[in-house]
Amino acid sequence: MEKENSIGIVKTESVTFKDEFFLESGRILSPVTIAYETYGTLNDNKDNVILVCHALTGSAHAAGLSSANENSAGWWDAMIGAGKTIDTDKYFVICSNILGSCYGSTGPSSIDPYTGSRYALKFPVVTIRDMVKAQKKLLNYLNIEKLFCVIGGSMGGMQSLEWAITFPEMVENAVIISAAGRITPMAMAFNTVARYAITKDPNWNEGNYYGKTTPKDGLAIARMAGHITYLSDASFNAKFGRRLGYQDSIFDFSSSYEVENYLKYNGYKFTERFDANSYLYILKAMDIFDLSYGYGSYEDALKRLKANTLLIDFTTDFLFPAYQMDEMYDIMKKYDNKVERVTIDSDYGHDAFLLEFDDLSAVTFSFLEKARRKKYV
């Protein structure tokens, strides 16, 4: 079967750092393994690097077809490849799995060297800044000192933002999609429902379920709650309407609507690929992320930014409401940052950054081309 894919088979690499990694909390994590993929070729000046940051439950496998499973294209394959928006003929593209995840980077399901068992809840709380600092270690390892661009959507956008704030001299351009410098309390409320769903599942067992029955129901319900935030009122209407599941009678207690079947299917499917403790730690990182920490104020944090910045949001995204991007844009403008703001009209809600490729590509491509011409990458 031929794939519309210009990269071909890719293998997720990984590197393990044995020195002490100091977390924002003050705790030390060691060793730290980072899983990553690269596409394209690093040029001689090493100034054609684009770092792609993945969202909540994503992985390093952003593009190409996984060597582990030829049928599995990367999560942003539509955006990355030869001749695509993030053009691997021009750029050296890196995507790494975030700290705390379960796709090859160190997380709660990794072995704690002090006990020889999985960390589970002994894993320290990690932050977006910790994730970014782990990516920085990876770049050091790859002998990369500059990022032509850092780009990501949702939690990937939060990482991109953190990159541009924490390492302002390293980041030349930043594309921040469907994200903000902190999540809203309403987003936290959805995370709360998810957290309770997992931790009240008896199989969660205070996080010690490895090798036993996993908290599948809890994790599925958590994902269902999350799924609501990825869609929008408009996409719920378009996708499902009020259609009943196949041959159901509305008067059966157990009957279900298509929307219900969809949430169930995706909720349980998710449990086959993701670790419940990782989900808890990553939600935590999302909740506690606040650009202002350590800088006094949101404004003080944002004014550190030196990159040319492109802010992209989508009209129906209620997880990261437009007023959050307005706030960032206004502050950046005030401090004379080279910032552009594009709002893309879409009914897809938060998920749009994984679906609205035509508009997203056009806007991102034009931003990268402008930056490239200035830089002659």
Next chain:
Amino acid sequence: MEKENSIGIVKTESVTFKDEFFLESGRILSPVTIAYETYGTLNDNKDNVILVCHALTGSAHAAGLSSANENSAGWWDAMIGAGKTIDTDKYFVICSNILGSCYGSTGPSSIDPYTGSRYALKFPVVTIRDMVKAQKKLLNYLNIEKLFCVIGGSMGGMQSLEWAITFPEMVENAVIISAAGRITPMAMAFNTVARYAITKDPNWNEGNYYGKTTPKDGLAIARMAGHITYLSDASFNAKFGRRLGYQDSIFDFSSSYEVENYLKYNGYKFTERFDANSYLYILKAMDIFDLSYGYGSYEDALKRLKANTLLIDFTTDFLFPAYQMDEMYDIMKKYDNKVERVTIDSDYGHDAFLLEFDDLSAVTFSFLEKARRKKYV
């Protein structure tokens, strides 16, 4: 302690009908008990009746102080009483507990006469129309043939609408607040999360938890999910912001934000007062409610309406979006219904009908007064 309450102590009454009650599903429920409260005096013409319909988990105790607990004021006490908007010096006010609930009316926690045990999942699926028909039985019992007005918010608004459609000759005026003739698929998605949270709690035990440990965690999580829909992005911001719970450190795995503590507190508090199976049956009734059933189309249903109708919604209610009221209003206008539409500006989201009493009172009072002057009640 003096209460701002003009009704005083009230007692919830109840009546049991032993004849066969035919449900919309074709199933028969018998006996049917309806719990209700009344305030004010029925006039000689019996034309001063206002039926107040409660929301999802409400009860017949709409006003006054409960004889069972003197500290507990009715859920709409701010609206109902002598000299208040729904003036008990003028009107005879009735509020009854909906079929399927657990506050005195027949529901899944009632005894099934065929088995001598609680119905649990043997309870038939009931609909909003069934709830309305049970209220109609109560009115027959009270020798009431006309409603001066039917009024309610949320699921109470859905009942008011159903009243005006099913018994158009009986309803002179209808006030439909924060409601629609069917819920959106996004609202169904929240109900789905709630349903899974309850039914995956091992203590739910296929509904057979009476006399045993109840599915407290599941019900609490279900309520937390519901609670998100009662608020709005704006009210989440105003109420909680990103404030941490008392003395928490963000780096503690178990730390929590105020929004989380609020949801937890209210979620678990809810489990002390509500039956999990009732919650499931009432969510079901909400999901399957669709005015169009039996009438061919939404429009065909709405054109049956003869009452003077007041539609009230609140700007930030995302559970019942404004376009749903627009749709109803447009259809009613088309068929020359005497319909008014008022949108109240509020940050409180769906909960506004239980909070924005100043505006809600003003609008409702003026509607009732106009109707009363025409009628000389």
